[in-house]
Amino acid sequence: MNQTFNKKQKLKQLFNILIPILITQLSMYFMTFFDTTMAGHYSPNDLAGVAIGSSLWVPVFTGLSGILLAITPIVSQLVGANIKKEVSFSVIQGVYLAVFMAFVVYLAGAFVLNPILNGMQLEDNVREVAREFLFALSFGMFPLFVYTVLRSFIDALGKTRITMIVTLTALPINVVFNYLLIYGKFGFPELGGVGAGYASAITYWIITFITVFIIIKNEPFSSFAVFRRFYPISLSKWKEILKIGVPVGFSIFFETSIFAAVTLFMSKFDTVTIASHQSALNFGSLLYMVPLSISMALTIVVGFEVGAGRYSDAKEYSWLGVSFAVIMAFVCGLILLLFRNNIAGIYTNDPHVLKLTAHFLLYAMFFQLSDAIQTPVQGALRGYKDVNITFLMTLVSYWIVGLPLGYYLANFTAWRAFGYWIGLISGLAACAICLGSRLYYIQQKKFNPKLQK
Template identity: 75%
Template sequence: MNQTYNKKQKINQLLVILIPVLVTQLGMFSMNFFDTTMSGHYSPEALAGVAIGSSLWIPVFTGLSGILLAITPIVAQLVGGKKDHEVAYNVIQGSYLALIMAIIVMIVGAFSLNPILKGMNLEREVYETAHDYLVALSFGMIPLFVYNVLRSFIDALGKTRVTMLITLLTLPINISFNYVLIYGKFGFPELGGVGAGYASAITYWLVTIISIFIIMKQKPFSEFQVFNKLYGISLRKWKEILLIGVPIGLSIFFETSIFSAVTLLMSNFDTATIASHQAALNFASFLYMIPLSISMALTIVVGFEVGAKRYKDAKEYSWIGVAMGVTLAVLCGIVLYLYREPIAGIYTSDANVLKLTAHFLIYALFFQLSDAIAAPIQGALRGYKDVNATFILSLISYWVIGLPFGYYLANSTDLGAFGYWIGLIVGLAAGAIGLSSRLIYIQRKKYSVVKGNLG
């Protein structure tokens, strides 16, 4: 990355980093997207089973992998501050931590998965698909967690195009394995929705192996000599990573788990409602990759500028990112409203599920604007390493405001399942307002420091 001197240069540099991040996020999300859509065309039960399995897995993974995102602002600030010699040590310690986290998740899952699923009112086939899908996915957990550290390192250097190319290379592999394992093609067993879990696990291994090879062999990554030295475990460094990463992970967990909680609460509805809810939520999550990518790009550029003590530039980047997010959200909202029925048809050919999905998609429109504000601001705050307030705001917005309100509407009014979605919209809006206030406070505080130094 380079220092910028005007708004045009900042927009250009942000786009150079953002576009590959967006393509990468869409590619990574597409694995879950194709898991859902291809399972949905196998049977409604397969779609519902994968939906339940994903609802249990996604908040756990995103929350814990969010901890590992601490590597991005750490490396970005080290590079911005000309401390390149410290980068490799931080990346390796992050990789050790990722390995331990993955092992813990698998152990906990082995003891808790059956009790959780048995506590839900699921049809037998849906229960079996959800269970076996998660077991299959577990074979790829270790490489997936390690990859998050390696990707954070690559992206922190501003080389987001590299992770984009890795994702684009492996996505067709994931789709191919989905096809042969879900439907039983070319002599492979017909596994239904479970096959999607094995396909994703295989893909996670390939992504990680390719990333390691690139970091070892290609410049500028090879110049940091990440894998050239065997470092001992440093609990002190783990503590530093966790102090930054845990609030990030909790913030992401509170946000993603609210959607999963809604899906689990909706297990009392029929299979068609569960399937249509998950299909609409899956597409809304697909659109969320836009503000999420802006968020990740802002963490990189804001962290770089803060590391170089250019606080005014960091502030300008922050609000340019928010403006981008809102503009794109409006455009996506228009497309979503006009084409909601064809979009629903991507997920299912069942007439009842298709009709309900199109209805849920109308509510997804209102997710976009709040996400367009909240996600970029979260990314900017992470660039400042201001992470504690974010998870508190997420907890209050989603779990204290959004979920209770949605539960009330769903169970005490005629809105039924749609009441949960209204609750989610209210929670997201509350989060956007709180985060905006926090960013304004932080930037004023940082700017006053600069003025004091100049005086």
């Protein structure tokens, strides 16, 4: 990355970092997308089972991987401050922490998965698909957590095209293994939705090995000598990572887990409703990749500028990113409004699921504007390493405002399942207001351009 001197240069650098991140995120999303759609075309029970399994796994992974995303602002600020000798040590400690966290999750899952699934009001076939899907996915847990650290290191250097290429390479591999293992083609076992779990696990191993090879062999990564010497575990460095990462992880967890909680609460509805809800939510997640990618790009550029003491540039980057996200939200909302029936047809051939999915997609339109504000703002705040207040704001917005309101509307009004979506929209809107106010505050009080070095 380079210092910029005007808005045009900032936009160019922001887009140079953003576009590869967006392609990467879309590619990773499409792994889940193909898991869902290919399982859905196998049977509604497999679609519902994969939906429930994903709803349990996604908040766990995104929350814990959010802790590891602390590597991005740590490295970007080190590079911005020209303290490069600390980078490799920080990355390796992140890898150690990733392995430890994956082991803890694997161990915890062995004890709590069955009680959770057995406590849900699911059809027996759906419950079994969810259980076996998660078991299959667990084989890829260790490489996925390690890959998160390595990707954070690469992205922090502004070389986001590298992770884009890795993920684009892995996507067709994931689709091929889905085809082979879901439908039992070319002598492979026919596993239904469970096959999607094994396909994803195989893909996670592949992208991790490719990324390690790139870091060892290619510049500028090889100049940091990340894997060239042995570092003992440093609890003090773990503490630094956790101090930044835990609030980030909890913030992400509170956001993703509320969607998972809604899906779990909706298990009292029939399989058609669960499948329709998950299909609409899955496409909403596709559109969410735009503000999420802007958020990740802002963490990099804001962290770089803050590390160099250029607070005015950090502030300008922040609001450029948010403005672009809002524009894109209106575009995505228009797509949902005009093509919701066509979109629903991607997920299912069942006429009942198709009709209900199209209805849910109308509510997904209103997610877009709130996400366009709160998600990029979170990314900018991470660049400032301002994460503690953010975590409290997300907790209140999602779990004290959004979920209780959704539960009330779904269970005590005529809104039924749609009530949960209204609750989600309300929580996201509250979060957007709170986080936007926080970013404005720290830019005025803590990182005011007048305080520049």
